Amino acid sequence: MRAIGGLWRWRNNPLCRTTDLVEAWLALVTLLLIVVAAPVIGSLVGAVAQDSLQRSVRAQHDSRQLVTATVTRKLDRAPLDPEPDTSVHDTRTRVRAAWTAPDGTRQHDTVLIPLKSPHPGDHFRLWTDLQGHMAARPLDSATATTHAVLAGFGAAMLAASAVEGGRRLLVWRMVRRRYARWDQAWDRAGPDWGKAGTGS
Template sequence: MRVIGGLWRWRKNPLRRTTDLVEAWLALVALLLIVVAAPVVGSLVGAVAQDSLQRSVRAQHESRHLVTATVTRKLDRAPLDPEPDTTAHDIRTRVVAAWTAPDGTRRHDTVLAPLKSPHAGEHFRLWTDRHGQLMTRPLDSATATTHAVLAGLGAAMLTVGAVESGRRLVLWRMVRRRYAGWDRAWDRAGPDWGKAGTGS
């Protein structure tokens, strides 16, 4: 409301320049875009990301299966390729294990087992596709929602940044044009100041 009041006062101000009014309207438009457009863009991007990520969650849960594997033997080497979503407190040990795929195929491979000190015959669970190929854990719905919310917030912040950058660019060009006008006026008036016979 203060911006609108300021616009109204400038309307009858004899010192008001056209650029002052343009700057005020530019600030008002930028404010409205930030207040209205940024949340709308953020909501739309978040909704699209949520829809896409939830489809991925459903597809991953349909194509990945949790099977029980049996340790055949422990390997002495430390894990070289832990899963990307493992945290520091997850204990993973490299073992040779056997498991039966959902399609009935017997599989045998080196895997990372979530066991502190595995022994032959010990069981653990791992994710595979229907043919028994190792897969990472499927994305869960809560994580997908978190990613969608972050995408929406990021889009809203980018919109705010774009609007403010556009406003500042227009103001910068206006100020440069104003300074160029002052330089031209100075060039017309300045050289004659103080010279004899110029009437100054």
């Protein structure tokens, strides 16, 4: 971005090449795109993501119910023991539980619950779909908003990176072309350079 400052200094300099001006203008346009376009893209992506995620939150809350389940039997904990090479200990317990579905049917299934020593008759809360089958906890509005903000921020960063990457690619191509021209000029002057009587 130093080329932007050089744009003003180079404007009337006889040593200024066309590529120097192009590089400076390219840097200025890149800066403007990063400062203006990237935040706009990020806010648009964030708004679209927020709308979609909030619709998903409403749909999940409409299609899932929190019911009270009752422990009918504690099951063997062995399959949930942590691996010997991990330090994570699962504090949940497998139980056989029963609950009444939102449609009034009685359901039974094996459930993981956060009770250390459950006994038959203990109650706990469980998310189910409208037919009474176990379901994941629905997404909450605050989490959806966080995901939307992160999506918008990521889109802005991606747009800024793409603009800067495009600038660097164009500058790299200009520099390669400049070096190729220098090589051609040296090839023309090279055989006679420094010899007496060649006008150098």
